[in-house]
Amino acid sequence: MSVARPYNFSAGPAILPTSVFEETASAVRQLNVPGDDSLEAKLSILEISHRSKTFDAIHNEAISLVHDVLGVPADYEVLLLQGGASLQFAMVPMNLAVPGKSGAYVDTGAWSAKAIKESKGLGETVVVGSSKASGYDHIPSPDGWADYSDASYLHVTSNNTIYGTEFAELPQTGDVPLIVDLSSNIGSRPMNFERVALGYAGAQKNLGPSGVTLVFARKDLLARQAPGYVPTILRYGTHVEKNSLFNTPNTFGILVLRNVLRWVRQRGGVEAVGAVNAAKAGKLYAALDASSLYVPHAKDGSRSTMNVTWTLAGEGEGDKTKAFLTAAEKAGLSGLKGHRSVGGVRASIYNAFPEDGVDALVEFMREFERTQG
Ligand SMILES: Cc1ncc(COP(=O)(O)O)c(C=O)c1O
CATH class of the missing domain: 3.40.640.10 (Type I PLP-dependent aspartate aminotransferase-like (Major domain))
Incomplete structure (x- = not known):
């Protein structure tokens, strides 16, 4: 029997391939x-x-x-x-x-x-x-x-x-x-x-x-x-x-x-896995760049494909971040809380993290910005 599992954005210990589990x-x-x-x-x-x-x-x-x-x-x-x-x-x-x-x-x-x-x-x-x-x-x-x-x-x-x-x-x-x-x-x-x-x-x-x-x-x-x-x-x-x-x-x-x-x-080795990782990170950074609510932490040219970090803009940023993280948990998106030294949100999307999980996060971010941004 397969049990529905949350998408795990934890920074580590982190998601591993289902077949490995x-x-x-x-x-x-x-x-x-x-x-x-x-x-x-x-x-x-x-x-x-x-x-x-x-x-x-x-x-x-x-x-x-x-x-x-x-x-x-x-x-x-x-x-x-x-x-x-x-x-x-x-x-x-x-x-x-x-x-x-x-x-x-x-x-x-x-x-x-x-x-x-x-x-x-x-x-x-x-x-x-x-x-x-x-x-x-x-x-x-x-x-x-x-x-x-x-x-x-x-x-x-x-x-x-x-x-x-x-x-x-x-x-x-x-x-x-x-x-x-x-x-x-x-x-x-x-x-x-x-x-x-x-x-x-x-x-x-x-x-x-x-x-x-x-x-x-x-x-x-x-x-x-x-x-x-x-x-x-x-x-x-x-x-x-x-x-x-x-x-x-x-x-x-x-x-x-x-x-x-x-x-x-x-999966085709690090070349193939690397191409998927670039695609996953690319989707997430594109969503950040298109938004006026989310502020990416890393400067262009230094952006990580493994850990994508951002804060929320505007007044009441702390409360908005809390609301974002609470709603994300409810939507089955686990482990998104940023490290305490940066705050905000961190999505860790290591090799085993599935692309549809990135799609789900991007969709969630758009909806949150539309309704609560
Ligand atoms: C880049 C980096 N170096 C070192 C460490 C520390 O690793 P460990 O907990 O295995 O000592 C971490 C842990 O997350 C890390 O991300």
Whole structure:
């Protein structure tokens, strides 16, 4: 029996493909892997050993799909860790800061700021570009960034989940390793990962459930030696050596991530998914631009295809926003409340978010403006 479900605009954990929900439910009951006649394959994904052949196959397939579907170059290391993107804010400077050099950062929002804070606690840190002064409404152009040619690395956030801004393309940083927090737009379109020395993403938007963090990196970067104070579990080298099995991994999350990447491949890969994402975001921005009630937060050229943010114009804006969100909930549109630091409305329309849900939102917005704007 299928149950009508609301459209889920949550910023994360977020909507996943319906087929993945079904496959996951089935794997929780019993894995039943075709061609695997081991006893583990007759058990639930929640109870099998991370050292079993059955899990090993799931894990290896997930890693292959990270290369094949997401386009991570074949010679990069792929790690599936825990601790979220937030732990990477600390692991990056702990492992990759070169003595005597600064970590360079571009500050495009609250998540960048958190990465900067971790780096500052560990060593010399410079912010070479920022859009903070204008409420993080755009991505500052690389032409205006301060010189970072002597930095240990340059860190950027490719998509700013809270503000709804996105790098149209990843910057080119020459000999300085580029580190990218890809949490909220990985897999949303083709990206040139040859430019990225280390990328990381919490899975809970485009890749799977919370509790798994994808990290991929060029091998030469991982050869950098972390200082002696860095605990074993926080060293990239540990996880490379143990193939992400140093401690018990999130076996369930890795299965779901594998299933999500299979789904992306089946949809035609990141090119096809990217075209759909552009169409979905295009409809929403067109509706915002055509309205006198809704004010988009992100400036043209920096608009995110994953998180679309806006406020409501005019007097009594706070009450109108409340009325909008209450009516949206009643209409089956869930998770639209903007982050508290921006207010207003945020529609997160990740890969698995259906186009008809965007149509339903646009229709709702027009009707709300006509009747209550
Ligand atoms: C861009 C970005 N970076 C980092 C984070 C933090 O991720 P986690 O909660 O996995 O640590 C988030 C969470 O939404 C995010 O959107």
